[in-house]
Amino acid sequence: MTGSNTTPDEATSERPADPFKPLGNETRLEILRVLYDHLQSASREATLSYSTLRSEVGVADKGNFNYHLRQLDGLFVERGDKTETTTDTHSSSNSDSRTSTDSSLDGYRLTFAGFEIAKVIDVDAWRSHEPCGPVVLEDPRENPVETSTNETDDEPTAQDPLTATYEDSVVEIRRGDDLLYAHAVRPTGAAARGMAVDELLDTASTLWRHTVEQLLENICPYCHAPIERTLEYTPDRRWEHTFSANCDECGSLGGSHVGIVAITHPEAIAFCWDHGLDLTSTRVWSLPFVDDDAVTVLSDEPRRVRLDIEFETVRLELVVNDDVRIVDTERVCRGES
Numbered sequence: 001m002t003g004s005n006t007t008p009d010e011a012t013s014e015r016p017a018d019p020f021k022p023l024g025n026e027t028r029l030e031i032l033r034v035l036y037d038h039l040q041s042a043s044r045e046a047t048l049s050y051s052t053l054r055s056e057v058g059v060a061d062k063g064n065f066n067y068h069l070r071q072l073d074g075l076f077v078e079r080g081d082k083t084e085t086t087t088d089t090h091s092s093s094n095s096d097s098r099t100s101t102d103s104s105l106d107g108y109r110l111t112f113a114g115f116e117i118a119k120v121i122d123v124d125a126w127r128s129h130e131p132c133g134p135v136v137l138e139d140p141r142e143n144p145v146e147t148s149t150n151e152t153d154d155e156p157t158a159q160d161p162l163t164a165t166y167e168d169s170v171v172e173i174r175r176g177d178d179l180l181y182a183h184a185v186r187p188t189g190a191a192a193r194g195m196a197v198d199e200l201l202d203t204a205s206t207l208w209r210h211t212v213e214q215l216l217e218n219i220c221p222y223c224h225a226p227i228e229r230t231l232e233y234t235p236d237r238r239w240e241h242t243f244s245a246n247c248d249e250c251g252s253l254g255g256s257h258v259g260i261v262a263i264t265h266p267e268a269i270a271f272c273w274d275h276g277l278d279l280t281s282t283r284v285w286s287l288p289f290v291d292d293d294a295v296t297v298l299s300d301e302p303r304r305v306r307l308d309i310e311f312e313t314v315r316l317e318l319v320v321n322d323d324v325r326i327v328d329t330e331r332v333c334r335g336e337s
Helices: 008-013 026-040 050-057 062-072 112-121 187-192 197-216 258-264 266-274
Strands: 077-079 085-088 098-101 108-110 132-136 145-149 156-158 162-167 170-175 178-184 227-233 241-247 251-257 295-300 303-310 314-320 326-333
Touching: 026 050, 026 062, 026 077, 026 108, 026 112, 050 062, 108 112, 132 197, 162 197, 170 197, 178 197, 187 197, 197 227, 197 251, 197 258, 227 251, 227 303, 241 258, 251 258, 258 266, 258 303, 258 314, 266 303, 266 314, 266 326
Parallel strands: none
Antiparallel strands: 077 108, 085 098, 132 162, 145 156, 162 170, 170 178, 227 241, 241 251, 295 303, 303 314, 314 326
16 A cells, blocks of 8 residues: 555454444434534534433433443543543542543533434435536637537537536436536535525535545545545547546545646736636636647656647646646747747
8 A cells, every 4th residue: 555554464454344333323423413413503512411411312321322422432432531631639649639520521422423424314415405407507618519520511520518407415417428627515405595496506616626626645535644646648538538536445436527727826826817717716617628629649658648628819838747737838829839
């Protein structure tokens, strides 16, 4: 494993054989739900007392409740009375020393893992919703038609339109049957925006941008482990010039068109800003250089490509290497070779 000094066997032995086994019980799930609901109306550090927790979970048998609470303790639930302890050291005898505990912290709260699990299983967060779309989007290309001709006449053939849908909690951007972008948007957030497609698209674009930023910073967006990126040539897909990302822990993370690497580069951001294009807010699928027409192959082994961001009189050339890093930039007046 890249960046690790442990063998796969050693890494595996450190993990619980079945980390979800403690969740296989309705009482334990209800404990998580009650603590999660409490967290929504209190601070992250706030705890719920034992008596209140048992009452809200609704288990009369104290021994039965304690058993289920112990199965969660330390992994998904933690006590809040760990550090606020003081000792009276004025006595010369250790036997006379007195210890007191701040009772305001004496209770239970979710660990971070517990919070993540509770959020995932929260029914309201992923409740069913009516699908939205498809909606035809404005095409970012100057000439969104095929250069080839029909079999019947000399007119160019219109390409499939760019469309957006929101279904099964995912915003998808497609061209014809080809999926170009996809990102989950929780139905609670969609409902809070009135299921308005325009706002859903802004939300999905922002989330996708943050995911791409993590990939380009070598961070897995799920487990935060280091990842590997690879520049690829995919002639059988809508985009030929793409990159993929892979995490040793989470597996394939997908990828995107190579042009997307420009959205975090300071030279590209400044260049586009100077010419009226804000890379920090423009919807990612609206960027004209996220397209094969903006890519020139410089070498195959190792693979290197040049990405061109063009305006009327000038273009910015970005050289991307085989691990999807921009290694060189140059501003060129259009017309220069």
